[in-house]
Amino acid sequence: MEISTVHTPKPIEELPSSFCKSLSILFTDIDDTLTTDGLLPPSSYTALWKLSESDIKVVPVTGRPAGWCDHIARMWPVAAVIGENGAFYFAYDRLNRKMRREFFDSKEKRKEAEAGLERIREEVLRRVPGAAVAADQPFRIADLAIDFREDVPPLGDDAIEEICRIARSHGAVCKVSSIHVNIWYGSYDKISCIGAYLEREGGKPFSLWKDRILFIGDSPNDEPSFKHFPVSVGVANIRTFLPKLQSPPRYITSREGAEGFAEAVELILSRRSR
Numbered sequence: 001m002e003i004s005t006v007h008t009p010k011p012i013e014e015l016p017s018s019f020c021k022s023l024s025i026l027f028t029d030i031d032d033t034l035t036t037d038g039l040l041p042p043s044s045y046t047a048l049w050k051l052s053e054s055d056i057k058v059v060p061v062t063g064r065p066a067g068w069c070d071h072i073a074r075m076w077p078v079a080a081v082i083g084e085n086g087a088f089y090f091a092y093d094r095l096n097r098k099m100r101r102e103f104f105d106s107k108e109k110r111k112e113a114e115a116g117l118e119r120i121r122e123e124v125l126r127r128v129p130g131a132a133v134a135a136d137q138p139f140r141i142a143d144l145a146i147d148f149r150e151d152v153p154p155l156g157d158d159a160i161e162e163i164c165r166i167a168r169s170h171g172a173v174c175k176v177s178s179i180h181v182n183i184w185y186g187s188y189d190k191i192s193c194i195g196a197y198l199e200r201e202g203g204k205p206f207s208l209w210k211d212r213i214l215f216i217g218d219s220p221n222d223e224p225s226f227k228h229f230p231v232s233v234g235v236a237n238i239r240t241f242l243p244k245l246q247s248p249p250r251y252i253t254s255r256e257g258a259e260g261f262a263e264a265v266e267l268i269l270s271r272r273s274r
Contacts, residue, residue: 009234009242009252012264019231020271024212025079025202026226027194028261030062032178033218033235036257038150044258045076047265052077054269059197061190063175063182063221066090067139072133073099077084080201085175085182085221086193091201103142104188110142113185117144117246120170120183128162130155134176134180143184150179175221178237182221191224215249216264218257223247235260 028034031240034044051058057079060072069083072091080091087110088103103110123133124146132152134145146163148155167174167183174183195206202209206228215222215229218237226232227247234249237256242248253260 007248007250009238009249010265012233012251012253015231015233015251015264015267015271017271017274019087019211019214020268022211023208023214023268023272025057025059025198025214026051027082027213027215028228029217029219030060030064030220031218032237032257033216034060034258034261036259041258043262047262049077050269051265053124054272056268061086061194061215061225063145063177063180065136065139065145066141068136080197082139082190082193082197084143085184086188086190087184087186089193089197102196104193104196105142105186109186113142116170116172116184116185120144120167120172121146121227123170124163125165126154127166128159130159131163142186143182146181146183147179148181164193176219177221178219189224190221193226194225214268216261218247218260220244222249226250233264235264260263 059080061082063085069081069090072081073092081087091100132147134147163181164174210230215225215232218235226249232249235250235253253263255263
């Protein structure tokens with residue numbers, strides 16, 4: 001598996017045509033990559049349909065909850081969705097009308113984690129003013145999401161770091177997205193679940209897909225994917241975080257959020273048709 005080193009992202013226009021023509025599966029973050037200001041606009045949703053119609057599978061990779069992922073897998077033109085930062089993937093068989101739900105940890109392990117997550121929740125709310133449990137928490141199966149800017153006034157870096165410190169002090173894993181701190185117990189993450197999806201659904205390990213897969217994201221919690229994918233793209237809002245990233249994306253769009261996603265897709269599809 002190729003591992004990227006520190007580099008400056010190249011403009012998306014430098015993405016090779018040969019790669020665009022070989023692309024088979026596009027993995028993408030959702031919040032602030034497919035969306036802008038919390039909405040899924042026509043530009044990115046249309047781009048998803050164009051990818052599907054061009055025989056490029058799309059797999060959203062998100063920290064969002066299982067309840068949302070069931071809807072996305074059913075209603076969006078996607079092959080599957082990886083949710084709760086790699087806790088599972090859902091893939092809907094449209095022909096047989098059956099949802100396939102593959103979890104990384106057993107139901108028993110998820111149950112064991114609940115008490116620890118509850119202790120973390122209580123301590124965070126007690127010690128970090130302004131933090132809140134994410135509004136989508138009731139629809140989650142495996143993790144705890146702490147809101148620091150979605151439905152609450154934005155918290156500063158010190159508050160976000162304190163949330164992470166509390167989680168780690170309880171032996172939990174945490175990742176910071178553009179809106180939430182996601183906290184869980186377990187050895188899985190987005191990359192391990194992407195690997196499981198590729199092996200189970202595609203029949204080959206991650207390392208054998210390197211010339212046929214792409215990741216698009218926007219924030220520090222996408223850094224493991226930027227690191228492990230030989231070809232990755234950041235939408236323009238990633239620029240804010242570039243000084244903090246050891247493994248930035250290989251390429252960057254000129255536009256932010258959903259418009260940046262649509263920009264990348266338009267370029268890829270135009271080069272496939274040459």
